[in-house]
Amino acid sequence: MADPSSYRPKPGQIPDSPGVYKFRDEHGRVIYVGKAKSLRPRLSSYFQDLANLHQRTRTMVTTAASVEWTVVSTEVEALQLEYSWIKEFDPRFNVKYRDDKSYPSLAVTMGEEYPRVQVMRGPKKKGVRYFGPYAHAWAIRETVDLMLRVFPVRTCSAGVFKRSAQIGRPCLLGYIDKCAAPCVGRVTAEEHRELAEEFCDFMAGRTGTYLRRLEQQMREAAAEMEYEKAARLRDDIEALKRALEKNAVVFTDATDADLIAVAEDELEAAVQIFHVRAGRVRGQRGWVTDKVEAVDTAGLVEHALQQLYGEEKGEGVPKEVLVPAMPQTAEALTQWLSARRGSQVSLRVPQRGDKKDLMATVQRNAQQALALHKTKRASDLTTRSRALEEIATALDLDSVPLRIECFDISHLQGDDVVASMVVFEDGLARKSEYRRFQIKSFEGQDDVRSMHEVISRRFRRYLAEKQKTGEWDASAAGGEVAAAGGAAASETAAEGVGGPIDPETGRPRKFAYPPQLVVVDGGQPQVAAAQRALAELGIEDVAVCGLAKRLEEVWLPDDDDPVILPRTSEGLYLLQRIRDEAHRFAISYQRTKRSKSMKAGALDAVPGLGETRRQALLKHFGSVKRLKAATVEEICEVPGIGRRTAETVVAALAGAAPAGPAVNTTTGEIIEDE
Numbered sequence: 001m002a003d004p005s006s007y008r009p010k011p012g013q014i015p016d017s018p019g020v021y022k023f024r025d026e027h028g029r030v031i032y033v034g035k036a037k038s039l040r041p042r043l044s045s046y047f048q049d050l051a052n053l054h055q056r057t058r059t060m061v062t063t064a065a066s067v068e069w070t071v072v073s074t075e076v077e078a079l080q081l082e083y084s085w086i087k088e089f090d091p092r093f094n095v096k097y098r099d100d101k102s103y104p105s106l107a108v109t110m111g112e113e114y115p116r117v118q119v120m121r122g123p124k125k126k127g128v129r130y131f132g133p134y135a136h137a138w139a140i141r142e143t144v145d146l147m148l149r150v151f152p153v154r155t156c157s158a159g160v161f162k163r164s165a166q167i168g169r170p171c172l173l174g175y176i177d178k179c180a181a182p183c184v185g186r187v188t189a190e191e192h193r194e195l196a197e198e199f200c201d202f203m204a205g206r207t208g209t210y211l212r213r214l215e216q217q218m219r220e221a222a223a224e225m226e227y228e229k230a231a232r233l234r235d236d237i238e239a240l241k242r243a244l245e246k247n248a249v250v251f252t253d254a255t256d257a258d259l260i261a262v263a264e265d266e267l268e269a270a271v272q273i274f275h276v277r278a279g280r281v282r283g284q285r286g287w288v289t290d291k292v293e294a295v296d297t298a299g300l301v302e303h304a305l306q307q308l309y310g311e312e313k314g315e316g317v318p319k320e321v322l323v324p325a326m327p328q329t330a331e332a333l334t335q336w337l338s339a340r341r342g343s344q345v346s347l348r349v350p351q352r353g354d355k356k357d358l359m360a361t362v363q364r365n366a367q368q369a370l371a372l373h374k375t376k377r378a379s380d381l382t383t384r385s386r387a388l389e390e391i392a393t394a395l396d397l398d399s400v401p402l403r404i405e406c407f408d409i410s411h412l413q414g415d416d417v418v419a420s421m422v423v424f425e426d427g428l429a430r431k432s433e434y435r436r437f438q439i440k441s442f443e444g445q446d447d448v449r450s451m452h453e454v455i456s457r458r459f460r461r462y463l464a465e466k467q468k469t470g471e472w473d474a475s476a477a478g479g480e481v482a483a484a485g486g487a488a489a490s491e492t493a494a495e496g497v498g499g500p501i502d503p504e505t506g507r508p509r510k511f512a513y514p515p516q517l518v519v520v521d522g523g524q525p526q527v528a529a530a531q532r533a534l535a536e537l538g539i540e541d542v543a544v545c546g547l548a549k550r551l552e553e554v555w556l557p558d559d560d561d562p563v564i565l566p567r568t569s570e571g572l573y574l575l576q577r578i579r580d581e582a583h584r585f586a587i588s589y590q591r592t593k594r595s596k597s598m599k600a601g602a603l604d605a606v607p608g609l610g611e612t613r614r615q616a617l618l619k620h621f622g623s624v625k626r627l628k629a630a631t632v633e634e635i636c637e638v639p640g641i642g643r644r645t646a647e648t649v650v651a652a653l654a655g656a657a658p659a660g661p662a663v664n665t666t667t668g669e670i671i672e673d674e
Contacts, residue, residue, distance in 0.1 A: 004061045008047045016040045019071045020081045022089070023064035027513075030089035032060050032293070035078040037329075039069055054294035060093045075332035076339070083306045095269075095289050095303045105283075106131040106140045108153070108200055113189055114161070114182050115196035117144055117153045124311065131203045131282060146239040148178040150214070151199040154192065155179065202240070204277065204315075211240060255279055257320035258308070259350075259359055262300050263366035267291055270370035271304045274362050277318075286366070288373045302327035309340055317341035322350050322359060383570055384427030390571030391517070394563050395556065397543055401517035402426055406578045407458075407530070408521040409439075409450045410586035416593045417445070419454040420586035423515070424578050436589045448525045455518070455533035462514055463537060514542055521579050523548040523562075524555050531557035547579045603627075606652045613640050617649070628653045 019039040023032040036042035107120035111127020164183040174181035182192040221230035259274045275283040337345040350356040388400040404424045411417040423433035520526045527546035546555040553562035565572035603614045620638045621627040635646035
């Protein structure tokens with residue numbers, strides 16, 4: 001525990017101006033980011049008597065080892081910089097909302113020549129119009145299915161679209177009039193884009209125009225005794241009305257607004273957001289968070305606004321944002337939201353009427369979400385804690401292994417030998433810490449030797465980084481360990497590692513932190529190899545065990561008999577999950593390497609020839625065999641290929657193995673050159 005007075009800035013050193021500040025721990029990691037209208041009083045408040053600080057604030061300042069700040073011109077700039085730093089550094093003491101799922105949206109790819117309607121998740125893409133998010137993907141598909149009667153926009157993938165264009169026949173939707181079939185030229189690209197724009201207008205809330213137009217066309221068809229056309233238009237109108245009914249009317253004045261409600265207790269908070277467009281609820285989403293910093297409802301609302309609109313622009317930010325409590329920086333937030341929208345945005349607390357009633361509904365949803373989350377998490381936390389305790393007891397560890405690393409070896413009959421390292425912290429996968437290795441010291445199949453190499457390389461990197469920070473004295477650990485440390489330093493220098501923390505980003509470098517437990521996929525030989533690698537490096541505070549697949553027994557170093565955990569043990573289940581994840585990660589890497597080697601061709605070895613020019617050559621000549629028969633002058637005719645490159649290609653192909661005959665993969669016939 002650090003003493004805050006040891007890194008407290010000197011009197012008068014902190015500027016009295018707006019800014020953003022960062023607290024770092026002893027390893028240099030950013031653990032908290034904050035902003036202030038005036039840095040001097042805000043930072044000074046952290047260095048008062050610890051007894052007067054909130055418990056979470058006290059934990060943060062005693063964990064930190066330094067503080068730094070950046071001065072900005074306005075509160076709006078401070079707000080934007082704070083959001084950027086929280087997103088970049090992921091500080092552990094900042095409130096960060098997390099989705100319990102990825103909410104789907106209805107997307108229209110207006111950036112394509114033939115726009116496509118589809119369900120999309122994840123970050124938003126340029127040139128795509130989004131509607132939602134929705135709670136369920138099936139709700140989007142039901143809405144789209146109803147609307148395609150009136151707006152028959154393309155919904156097929158690029159592969160289906162291209163195939164239909166090649167064979168000259170549309171897909172099923174084209175035959176049942178739920179697609180305008182631009183793939184076969186029934187409509188032009190311009191006509192299809194107009195349909196997509198009308199679809200977007202309808203989804204954006206401009207519904208009255210289309211309904212009135214269809215009703216007028218229906219009456220005209222009936223007057224002209226075109227009863228089949230009138231009946232079809234009647235069904236189209238009913239389909240659009242059913243699509244509208246799926247979104248409840250909450251405001252009669254066609255309001256565009258987002259309503260944000262917060263439910264909280266001492267430890268956690270849940271946020272619910274209702275997206276209202278043209279007076280109808282168009283989407284809903286929710287977040288939960290641990291209250292790792294001392295923050296009230298207004299502060300939670302401020303964090304929610306930053307996360308909700310930090311990546312949005314234009315219509316993604318509504319005209320009105322309704323919140324349960326006004327943040328202290330309400331004026332700066334309003335300016336920030338208005339700048340992102342490009343027009344004035346109203347941020348306020350509803351006081352009466354329909355908006356207050358709907359806010360109460362959103363609040364009830366937030367309370368239910370928090371109760372459900374606490375029920376799930378209580379079970380999850382209990383299970384993970386019990387699993388870690390069972391592992392610690394079974395392996396006779398001094399404490400529960402909060403960080404576990406598992407290693408696995410993968411190969412195909414001795415070729416493309418690779419290894420994986422997966423990391424679990426607090427019983428959960430930490431995928432950003434996963435690492436992959438290629439076996440370099442020998443050729444062929446030897447899992448034991450491969451495991452020794454991988455463990456040695458991983459912990460040599462760790463020791464080298466400790467040496468750079470002065471936390472490991474290799475000279476005091478004996479000649480053998482000093483030599484290992486020297487090898488580590490040379491390997492690290494070759495790979496460009498400068499210490500456990502990147503001074504520019506504050507993020508840990510690769511292999512910067514040691515685990516409490518190393519798990520290897522295998523039995524006694526693999527465990528012995530891992531233990532020997534650690535002993536050679538002088539590392540004695542990392543436990544090692546192996547999990548053998550045959551009987552799922554746990555092997556410890558220097559023990560002739562394995563540890564047998566009960567089949568119902570949560571500890572065994574956690575070890576199995578870690579082992580299986582390491583196996584999956586290793587297999588995926590090995591398959592990737594094998595796929596690349598199988599796809600490698602004669603042109604891949606040509607120096608200075610990139611992917612674009614390789615494709616251009618193959619497209620021009622049709623095959624490597626015909627390219628081999630071409631002269632330098634003929635190769636120079638390909639756009640982007642100069643004479644020197646052409647000569648290099650000819651020389652490289654002349655030394656390559658002769659290509660086999662081309663074969664028609666459908667019929668098996670050999671294709672003869674013309």
